[in-house]
Amino acid sequence: DPYIASDRRYDGVPYRRVGESGLRLPAVSLGLWHNFGDDKPLQTQRDILRRAFDLGVTHFDLANNYGPPPGSAERNFGTLLAEDFRPYRDELIISSKAGWDMWPGPYGFGGSRKYLLSSLEQSLRRMGLDHVDIFYSHRPDPETPLEETMGALHSAVTSGKALHVGISSYSAELTARAQEIMRGLGTPLLIHQPSYSMLNRWVESDEDGASLLETAAAEGMGVIAFSPLAQGLLTDRYLAGVPEDSRAAAGKSLSGGMLSDDNLARVRGLAGIAAARGQTLAQMAIAWVLRDPAVTSALIGASSVAQLEDSVGAVANLAFTSEELAAIDEFAVD
Ligand code: NDP
DSSP states (O other): OOOOOOTTTTSSSOEEEOTTSSOEEESEEEEOSSSSSTTSOHHHHHHHHHHHHHTTOOEEEOOTTOTTTTTHHHHHHHHHIIIIIGGGGGGOEEEEEEOSOOSSSTTSSSSOHHHHHHHHHHHHHHHTOSOEEEEEEOSOOTTSOHHHHHHHHHHHHHTTSEEEEEEESOOHHHHHHHHHHHHHHTOOOOEEEOBOBTTBOGGGOOTTSSOHHHHHHHTTOEEEEEOTTGGGTTSSTTTTSOOTTSHHHHTSSSOGGGGOHHHHHHHHHHHHHHHHTTSOHHHHHHHHHTSSTTOOEEEEOOSSHHHHHHHHGGGGOOOOOHHHHHHHHHHOOO
16 A cells, blocks of 8 residues: 555654754654564564654664664665655655674775775665765774764765764764864764663763763754663563563673663663653653753664554653652663
8 A cells, every 4th residue: 555644744743953953853763773674574664664754753764784684774774765755755864874894804894984985875775865864974983093984974975975974972072073073174063873871871971071962062963862762671671571572582782681680670660750750661761861952862763663652652741850850860870
């Protein structure tokens, strides 16, 4: 059945300005790291993407290596884009990245100009796009001069293959240096993509000077927080054991160590606070990363339409009292 997007799609999710740019992102964005590889039915992927767009989630985040196998998430997304979303291309912000291992040999990982620009070309071909909206350096590469990596991002924009560029998982200090280089080139970085959740607060830490959140704001960059649900831990998913169809059961990125008694006790404490707010824990975890105006968007994953709907429902209550924040701080520790 052909897809016709809901005509109420812009009625729910708020859009927030990305740093000092003219671009706005939905408060909740959808990532395709898990759940969009060749190991998952294409129909489920289609259902999740359609529902997301119908709810106002206009941003889909990918990377060259998402799958499994690497590249398959971009290929599957390209198929669904061609079949369902082609008429809506200009209503979508589609991102990709290069940085982690992608192909064999010395040019298939890291931050070199050779790798980044070759990988962007491959990503465009897999997705059937002539440009992405945001292209990221997926991780800092200490073995490549920052000037080379930033120069490659600048070229991605001047060649028309990316509208904007960003960085992921760079420290506060490296972020400030990167932005200085990019300002000199006339292509300021739009956005930073760090991990951030109630169980992972490194972006708030200012031990060595300004925190990443402060630095991004001062540098005019937006922030999109990845894994705000701590890969599913900050939901009701693991409160009664490890479900067979869960990411933890699959035993890859969410390791058993994350499900320690300490962490589960924190999750139970947080779930009680969420219930008192009339929210699910997933909804509170998303609202919580959005409480700082420096954070533009919460970048979630979802393995079902029901999860997606639950998570997007976070936008119904984004406000916190100082009492609630203090209660959360009792449990929200790294
Ligand atoms: P989340 O923290 O949102 O975890 C998503 C997982 O949580 C789902 O797969 C599901 O687990 C579970 N879940 C989601 N919603 C609910 C709900 N409402 N109720 C119960 N369980 C729920 O984010 P991800 O770790 O998936 O990361 C999100 C995106 O961030 C990625 O797709 C990617 O785009 C980006 N990312 C970027 C990285 C980078 O280096 N830049 C690194 C990691 C992620 P289950 O599958 O078990 O059902």
